[in-house]
Amino acid sequence: MLSTQFLLTALVVVLAPGTGVVYTLAVALGQGRRAGLWAALGCTFGIVPAMLAAMFGLAALMHSSALLFQAVKVAGVAYLLYLAWQMLHEGGALGYKKTQRPRRDWLSPSAARC
Structure with a gap:
């Protein structure tokens, strides 16, 4: 059974933007939509080495x-x-x-x- 503390903590983690989101928004607002898309793509592919390390x-x-x-x-x-x-x-x-x-x-x- 899920506790109230766990659900509250999960809600805070989901609602709080991470560094990748903040970076992507800053680039998009400062340099436009295309640069923001490249920033989002870069942040997404930046996770790949850690994911591969965990997989292997x-x-x-x-x-x-x-x-x-x-x-x-x-x-x-x-x-x-x-x-x-x-x-x-x-x-x-x-x-x-x-x-x-x-x-x-x-x-x-x-x-x-x-």
């Missing part, structure tokens, strides 16, 4: 081997650090250059006089 028993193998699981975690951390490094040294909005000085144009004219 790799999840059970990593669950039983602490060393293998630790190696996968370390590889994931290294990849995320690499992505962060690339983002910081790209030249976009989050880019960082040693010659940059702080911008003061966000200050109001009255605050700039102080």
Whole structure:
């Protein structure tokens, strides 16, 4: 028999949008319907590696081997650090250059006089 707590939790999980939904909506609103469809397709196919790992028993193998699981975690951390490094040294909005000085144009004219 289903409990009330389970049904309430399931309702919250179903109603709350996930990161894929938020990303797809943001792309669709910002760049149009076609880009939104490509974003939805990309989010859908992004699930395939995890699904294949579960189908072939790799999840059970990593669950039983602490060393293998630790190696996968370390590889994931290294990849995320690499992505962060690339983002910081790209030249976009989050880019960082040693010659940059702080911008003061966000200050109001009255605050700039102080």
